[in-house]
Amino acid sequence: MAKNNKFAYTRSRAIAVPSYCVSGSPVNVGSLVGVCLTGRGVDGNASGEATVALDGAFTVNVITTTTRSVGQPVYIITATGVITTTDNSAANPIFGYCLEAKGSAAADVLVEIAQV
Template identity: 50%
Template sequence: MAKNEVFPYRHTRSLPVADGTVSGTPVKVGAFVGVTLTDRGAGGNAAGEATVALSGAYTVSTTDAVASVGLAVYITGAGAITTTASGNTLFGHSLGTKSAGAGTVAVEIHQV
């Protein structure tokens, strides 16, 4: 199970994810965004699927500066977390701050 959970999730689904996806990975599946709680194909999921938390708060990696609590963060088509809105999908809102460079920040997942 994902070890980067900050607050308990409320709702999950088994969803198809990319090959090699491991527990704790931010994902976008169609209109859904979330964090994988299992590795792909593990935890009773069908081959090619993982259990994905669609709500809750998780620490996620980003190289962007996160200037304030409540800042909108986005997920790119490649699964990276960014503060850049243009061309990306809303992932959630920050629960903390961090400076630019490699690091993590807690984010509350937000479904659009």
């Protein structure tokens, strides 16, 4: 199970996920965003599926050097699951909202998953 969960999730589903997904990694599938609680094909999931938390707050690495204040959004790069501070002209869907400030270096940040 993902060890980066900080505030409880209440919704999780087994979802077909991209090959980069491992336990604890952010993921975007269609309009859904979340954090993989398991790896693909483990803990009772079918091959290629993982259990994904669709709400809650998780510590995730935000790669960019742009600062963020509490409540500001962060985005997910769909192809890689990397979290960034830019929406890239709406190409990167919103992943969630910072629950703590982020400085000007890449850092682990507590993020509340955006709900659809």
